[in-house]
Amino acid sequence: MKFVDEFRDGALAQGIARAIHAEAQPHRRYAFMEFCGGHTHAIARYGIPDLLPAHVRMIHGPGCPVCVLPIGRIDLAIYLAVKRGVILCTYGDTLRVPASDGLSLLRAKAQGGDIRMIYSPEDALRIARDNPKREVVLFAIGFETTTPPTAVALMGAEREGLDNFSVLCCHVLTPAAIAHILDSPEVRDLGLVSLDGFIGPAHVSTIIGSQPYEFFAEEYRKPVVIAGFEPLDVMQAILMLVRQVNAGRFAVENEFTRAVSRAGNRRAQALVVECFELRKHFEWRGLGEVPYSALKIRERFARFDAEARFDLAYQPAPDHKACACGAILRGVKQPIDCTLFGTICTPDTPMGSCMVSSEGACAAHYTYGRHRSPA
Amino acid sequence: MKTDYTRPLDLKHGHIDMNHGGGGRAMQQLIRELFAKHLGNDLLAQGNDGTVLPVQPGRLVMSTDSHVITPLFFPGGDIGALAVHGTVNDVAVMGATPLWLSAGFILEEGFPLADLERIVQSMAAAAHGAGVQIVTGDTQVVERGKADGVFITTTGVGVLLDGVNLSGAHARPGDAVLISGTIGDHGMAIMSQRENLQFAAPIVSDSAALNGLTAALIASGTELRLMRDPTRGGLAATLNEIAQQSRCGMTLMEAAIPIQPAVEGACELLGLDPLNIANEGKLIVVCAAASAEATLQTLRAHPLGRNAAQIGSITDDPHHFVQMQTRFGGRRMVDWLSGEPLPRIC
Numbered sequence A: 001m002k003f004v005d006e007f008r009d010g011a012l013a014q015g016i017a018r019a020i021h022a023e024a025q026p027h028r029r030y031a032f033m034e035f036c037g038g039h040t041h042a043i044a045r046y047g048i049p050d051l052l053p054a055h056v057r058m059i060h061g062p063g064c065p066v067c068v069l070p071i072g073r074i075d076l077a078i079y080l081a082v083k084r085g086v087i088l089c090t091y092g093d094t095l096r097v098p099a100s101d102g103l104s105l106l107r108a109k110a111q112g113g114d115i116r117m118i119y120s121p122e123d124a125l126r127i128a129r130d131n132p133k134r135e136v137v138l139f140a141i142g143f144e145t146t147t148p149p150t151a152v153a154l155m156g157a158e159r160e161g162l163d164n165f166s167v168l169c170c171h172v173l174t175p176a177a178i179a180h181i182l183d184s185p186e187v188r189d190l191g192l193v194s195l196d197g198f199i200g201p202a203h204v205s206t207i208i209g210s211q212p213y214e215f216f217a218e219e220y221r222k223p224v225v226i227a228g229f230e231p232l233d234v235m236q237a238i239l240m241l242v243r244q245v246n247a248g249r250f251a252v253e254n255e256f257t258r259a260v261s262r263a264g265n266r267r268a269q270a271l272v273v274e275c276f277e278l279r280k281h282f283e284w285r286g287l288g289e290v291p292y293s294a295l296k297i298r299e300r301f302a303r304f305d306a307e308a309r310f311d312l313a314y315q316p317a318p319d320h321k322a323c324a325c326g327a328i329l330r331g332v333k334q335p336i337d338c339t340l341f342g343t344i345c346t347p348d349t350p351m352g353s354c355m356v357s358s359e360g361a362c363a364a365h366y367t368y369g370r371h372r373s374p375a
Numbered sequence B: 001m002k003t004d005y006t007r008p009l010d011l012k013h014g015h016i017d018m019n020h021g022g023g024g025r026a027m028q029q030l031i032r033e034l035f036a037k038h039l040g041n042d043l044l045a046q047g048n049d050g051t052v053l054p055v056q057p058g059r060l061v062m063s064t065d066s067h068v069i070t071p072l073f074f075p076g077g078d079i080g081a082l083a084v085h086g087t088v089n090d091v092a093v094m095g096a097t098p099l100w101l102s103a104g105f106i107l108e109e110g111f112p113l114a115d116l117e118r119i120v121q122s123m124a125a126a127a128h129g130a131g132v133q134i135v136t137g138d139t140q141v142v143e144r145g146k147a148d149g150v151f152i153t154t155t156g157v158g159v160l161l162d163g164v165n166l167s168g169a170h171a172r173p174g175d176a177v178l179i180s181g182t183i184g185d186h187g188m189a190i191m192s193q194r195e196n197l198q199f200a201a202p203i204v205s206d207s208a209a210l211n212g213l214t215a216a217l218i219a220s221g222t223e224l225r226l227m228r229d230p231t232r233g234g235l236a237a238t239l240n241e242i243a244q245q246s247r248c249g250m251t252l253m254e255a256a257i258p259i260q261p262a263v264e265g266a267c268e269l270l271g272l273d274p275l276n277i278a279n280e281g282k283l284i285v286v287c288a289a290a291s292a293e294a295t296l297q298t299l300r301a302h303p304l305g306r307n308a309a310q311i312g313s314i315t316d317d318p319h320h321f322v323q324m325q326t327r328f329g330g331r332r333m334v335d336w337l338s339g340e341p342l343p344r345i346c
């Protein structure tokens, strides 16, 4: 058992909390967005809001890969499994996401779709090898962290000539989403939302490095601090953001130097460039169409591209009318502002993207933070 | 010609076939040469449609549980031992002494007899260890593909002494919440096997019969309100059940909850919360605050309770929330999980 460590963590956290309280100027309000679902989860799970002064507020960003996956994309995956009889390989947390017609991958599986949970694209390749007579499709979702493994799988399939394997590519890009939020009228023109800085993603940044954020810091004059997923990392990053705001600076700082460099992982980047190119548009659940925000499979790997192979046509499907996810993801609203929160919309019956995964803003608040605003 | 000769079952290389469920000689042989051989006792040997049991003083407690698990064999146990422990524990946490079990088997055509024998042996050992007898049983065979190897349903009967009156509805504000040891061991043992995740040290299931531990607590005479074993849904689900039943709230101290570093690491890796992960040999005890220390001593004196700890206390809360003081100094809710724990990506 490691109780000693845990208490030490707690004591360190209290120390950082004291520094934040001391340095956050009382006449100012600080609103920082953690982009990444991993941070949202850590903040909720460790009760970090309790350690912050009332005028330092965290806004939960759109960095939960499952939450931003639009319904229409899940519909495509379900169509492949149910109507085209493929073996659909998916990550576990995608299984419960609600799609059209009251379906989800989990329900489609119950209705006979051959849908299998995998931990890495390598598992999907193995399933394809083991089932040469079946079509096997990898439902590839996620940000920059999950993209290189998909690239490795594509190359493996090409090398082995695995003709029954293909990828339904739904990989999305972090910087494009941050830019989209900063460009939204609420933030940019109307000044409805004050957004004073970002906590940059941990794992994503190990791949892309800290350099891509330099653009935001300069163009939008917002400080960015890249932080690890440990709660102490998050606290430290908040303190660093407070200090930048106080000093009127807007730089990219790296709290997570133990894993993130300026250039990132060049080998992984090269793999991704070899396999994927930018899509002109991609729909994000909660954000809508975001230009140049996602990847598609390059021509060279076209025979492994499920969209081409099965001649798929994307059909957007809207969320519930009252769902406020879009506004929540831009920091305009909070989960409790949504009329559906906690009644019609719960983690058992999610109506919108933010309630889907425990990393989503609404689910995190429902699961971990409900005691702060009991009905 | 030897008329009374039947070739013995090939327990090394044989398989279950549809005949073994047909009610004929093949089924009789399976029962005789495999089930009765390992599970045999005077009561089972009555051989009638029902077993006649001597009535004990006190009240009877009865509980049933069906067991389906993949893989059937895992570090620290197998479906056979689990089927015995699970039901023994459900009876034991009521404060009762478990005495008898029934066992129903659903076998898939093609299931290796060698595996079945291993499972039945393990049930016999688990029953012996827990001091209970399997007194009646049944087997059915289904076609290949209609089951996953073997499913086992066990029902347990135990005796509850007058004066022992435990219930999930008995927790009161101020009471202490205790756990007998580390959380999440069983669920993570299964998950790491199932998905072939390689961790430095294998995680071992905590599958165990708790009736020794519960008997020690009853005998100690401390002021117990209730006992529960946090199986499916983990600590979080069981504590929420208690809060609902007792119409109270609860505050936990995260830093006090015992967890093995390997389990914590595996949970971290898969994005799971150990509070949602199943246990099969752990006991939650709610007792009067004044009895907390004595109860803790009794738990720790037993081999299954060595890592016991007080993890929180019952509060007065109209919302029946289970809250936790994180080891970080913040507070958060501890909620039921919607559905099975699924790994997160990122």
Ligand code: SF4
Pocket (backbone or CB within 6 Å): A320, A322, A323, A324, A325, A328, A335, A338, A339, A340, A341, A342, A345, A346, A350, A351, A352, A353, A354, A355, A356, A362
């Ligand atoms: S509570 Fe549900 S419906 Fe409302 S914003 Fe959140 S996800 Fe959308």
